[in-house]
Amino acid sequence: MSRSSAGGWTVAKATVALCVALVARPAHPHAGADAVEPDATALMELGRLQYAQREFASAQVSFSRAVEQIERAHDPLASELIEPLVALGDAQVGAGRFEQASQSFARAVSIVRREGGVNDARQLVPLEKMADAQAFSGQMQAAAGSLKYFERVSEATYGAQSRPFGEKLTRVADRLCQFGFYFDGRSRHRRALGILDGADTAEIDALRSTARCNLYEISAFAIVTPAQLPEQLRGVAGRPQHFNADSTSFRTNVVRLMRYESEQALTRAARLALASETMPASEKVQVLLEAGDWFQMRDHVRTARGYYEQVLLLMRTGDDARTTLLSSPVMLMYAPPPLSLLNEFERSEATTRRFVVAQFEVRADGRVQSERVIARDATKTMVDETLSALRAARYRPRFVNGKPEDTLKVTYRQIFLQ
Template sequence: MRTPSSWLILAAAVVVSVPAAATTDAERLDVYHQFRAAFDAHHYQEALPLAQQLVTLTEEQYGASDRALVNPLSNLATTEYRLGDYKDAEAAYLRGVKIVEDSGGNGNADRLLLRPLHGLGVTYYASGQYEDASIALKRALDLSRNLDGLFNAGQVAILDPLIASLVTLERHDEAERQYQYAVRIAENAYGTGDAHVLRPLDRYAHWLEHMGRYGTARALWARALAIAEQAGRGTLLVISPLHGIARTYRLEFVNGGEDETLAPGDPFAPGNDLPPSGMNSQRLNPDGERALQLAMQAIDKTQPVDHLRRGSTLIELGDWYMSSGLVSKGVQTYRDAWKELALGGSTATLAAPRQLAYRAPSTSITRSHLTERDNVEEHFVEVSFTVTRDGHTADMTPTATDASESQQRLVLSAVKRARYAPRFENGEPVDTQGVKLHERLVTKKPH
């Protein structure tokens, strides 16, 4: 005869032996639709538990290593990425990549690998892991080209963060090749004269400016201007190219052209740091000022007037006058720009000083020809100073350095000659204390 306790044990055993109800496609699809609704509405905190639930349901239905998990894992990782949780996003993307790789597919032609690989690269970039980002994104780029063709437009989403990673890593030759490739993708997809080509041209030209290749950048801006004028979508497309043309003339005048080389002799010798030759021996090319005047005309023809664009153009014009030595005219133009920006809703551009002219010492890592050699070592000087209301510098003081006193003097001299656009408060220029400049220098290693 069974005791009551034995009946309880038997009942428990029966309960345990009954399998859980299997997850169904309909259940997963319902959770997915809820997830998409929250995610597409940018309610990422609401989307997160749904994405986690979708991963759990898929695991229950297919197992922890099935390829069906890759897309739910990517959804979860993307949600975590949008929430700024890069660590968990990285883990989820990596798990998706591993599932695909372990499934025995062709890694060079498996479309399921593309999304987690792309997401992993973007996550690495967002978390400052630029080398890892470049590796993952290059792999995703190669996969995209294998799957959809060398010039497929879909690869642009991968190409943009790859370029940003290469630029940050200072891998300039690789970055330039990818900038050029982005232009070719747009040309192949839309035609060489289509307005879609303007965005990659704009990005490439801005990078060339940053690299000091002003003539090459200006040629791209001129091409962009021709495309904008023919696009037939309104005159405002010409604003950015006109700004670029003017800016490259100004920067070339201030910093020297890309074909200029350092004077022969020892670049570490003292007294080798004259102001930019253009600022003393030649005038600014008037074509730059004309370009800005054309931009103003294009803005004023469009109604209602775009005050932010008008303000940004006046800032470029103010920069032009300041670089020409016409300080009073430049400051007044900035005042006019501030009024336009205020009407447009944001004066942030004029809320801090902006560097207009700075000629780094010849020992700067940006100028020295010895940076690729093995017999050099790097030092730094950080300077704090005041930018006055007329754009000059004052009260220069080294705040951190491991450089020699002579190197510090060179940096201080360069900062003294620098020119800035002043900060504005309530429409008027004001002094700004505590402005910082960090200069990296290279020197010969001691024998």
Template sequence: MPWKHLVVCGCLFWPPLPAIAHPNDSIVPERPKPTPYGFQISRVKDLQQRSVGPWDLDDGTGTGLPVADYLRVVQGREREGGAYDTQLVEPLHDLGRAYQAGGRHDEALATFRRALHLNRINGGLYNSAQLPLMNDMIDSYLVLGDLDAADQLYDWRFRVQQQAHSPGQPEMQQAVSEYVDWQRQAYLQGITGVTDEGFRRLLTIYEAHSAQIEQLEEAGDRGAAYREALYNRLEVEYLISQYDGEKVPAVQLNISGWGGTTDELATSTSIEAERFRQLREYNLRNGINTARRIVDLEDSAEQPDPVARARARLAAGDWYQWWGLTARARQNYEEAWAIFDGDESETTDPDDLFSRPVELPDTRVFHPDGIAPSEDARARAVVSLRVSRDGRAREIEVVEQEPPEDMGARVVLYRLLRDVRFRPVVRNGQTQSVAGVVREYRYQY
């Protein structure tokens, strides 16, 4: 990815950007406030529909036989071929899974590591036959709570998957999806890994999606995988928009005359920090460009699908709405309504598309799905509110609250709801204010 500037001296800080014009953006409003829906506040209904992640494990599947039986198979193979016989890989894998099924994860990991070592002796560091072993090892690391080890193995597994699968293959799509979802979860839960710089995970997610997009473009593939990659990259823009900054060490580079030992100065930290700084600086523009590519892609299809075209405009409208560009958001919402209104299909009622306000972003990108439990106090509240035509909560009334009479929890609730951005209701092709919206929320305070 090209970048224009090298690095500034000292340390990099990323405070919120001021609401001023930028030479690369016609409009740069104030950065969205850090109260993302799904992270600090969520509808109870959405929490009940939580997606299942790789940390939701089922240890009751079993492997078919007791541990002792698999152990005898391993011992028999060792007597025939020795301790380094590569034909031990499969029996060791079976033995490890038997340990795992019985909850003996330390023993399972020791067995998996031995099998993995033998596998690499025979097939090399990047052979795809080791992927099932890696999958099971990750499961055991997560059960044991060794998140740093799981994190490192996720990275190595993804390298192997990139060697094993081509862009556009279903296996590669699944690999990217699992890898970036882990990175997202680890970022939201504050898992540090090798470094405590959370921006690295966001950069990793963004670049994984961007690489997939570029590879599919080079292959001339504009199909479902390409569309999904574009939507995924737009989704990570929401995470980047809410990044609240951290101090990152940088180095001083003397452009006019290097002098001295320069290799140790040009560290990866400075390069990655600069790449992310630019992603954050141009976050609004990058999201707009990705949304426009989706819209253009759906509009230019040989047989345009009205559902896909409307969805693309919803995504674009949501991004504008997220940034407070309500006029542009309204234009996209009303275009989506018009697409459904004009397609003459009984299955695409335009009013159904916008029948209720929707908290933004309309995605689970800010939902940490439970790698580690949150220690924050949580409250629950049922509220009645009006959502204005510009997507803001107004006339907020608390109907129920837990804990009751806790003014601190109530103050936080009002603050959060005032900053939540909604996709407004559209009726007869126009955005409308709607009152009497009842929501049940869980939130941190």
């Protein structure tokens, strides 16, 4: 540990000690509001330090006690509660208590509305956090409602044609797509792009988000892509029979899902990124990778290669020369075996874990060949489904001296829960 980091850690420990001393100090039985407030302040400081150390359960206790202190000093609708309630909600999210978190954020929103009206901009932070907590707890309709209210407050705050509102609208659209409201998300992406036309990085972000929405939509068919959702949001995945990887129509159906609107968005984003004089090389690389990956998944290998070659050029000339970025293959699209989806979200101790380990070659065009099983604790059906899924997978190939190359002996481990 360096001297500076050690010194910082000592300061943090001393601050915690001070907070604990303040928290532990008994209040005089006849003390008024001014005597209680320092204890709430100390509790908040302690909670922030605990949260920074990822001690979410402890932080939750500290923030809860701060809320109680303020309620006793003021009242249950005091504006002083807004910050502690938001902090409490953050700690509850960290601890995985999403329903409790959504209630904490909702209470903060209610206090703001009561004090400042339905369009008070102070609602924006807790509203956005509340939508995420609702989604993680499975309340998708409620989450969508919170986002739409967030949109309304943003429009009232910044103006319907302002760049800040366009950026907020992009965030609303992205989350709606994550939560499964693809039509609503796409309509807001279109509106955001109309507002942000010519806004450089903000327009690029909206264009990338437009394509990401399409990848979220594909994930609803239990097909893994670079925009794969957290499992808490995705729920138990299902897939129609004609989307199984061993179906002859699988690729046709997947390509049909990849909207031309999204393809145009990524193409424009890449063009704007290359032309930008302010965007760092590292960010340009990410935009170009997303465009290349899109065309790679569509089997437009020559177009994808053009974007990857531009990435290599930027890595040689830019400030962020990550030479290993394209040095090994990366899985871009994979339809997990149907049997692996049956108990995907079961994590009980009684669950039996089976596996198939396959080895294969990733060709220069990103396709898989010569797949074979090298280890397994699974049935023949599980093995067959795994090999079929790998044959339908698509990879970003590795590049050697600026050219895509075959990669031998790539391995993949597929887990089945029973």
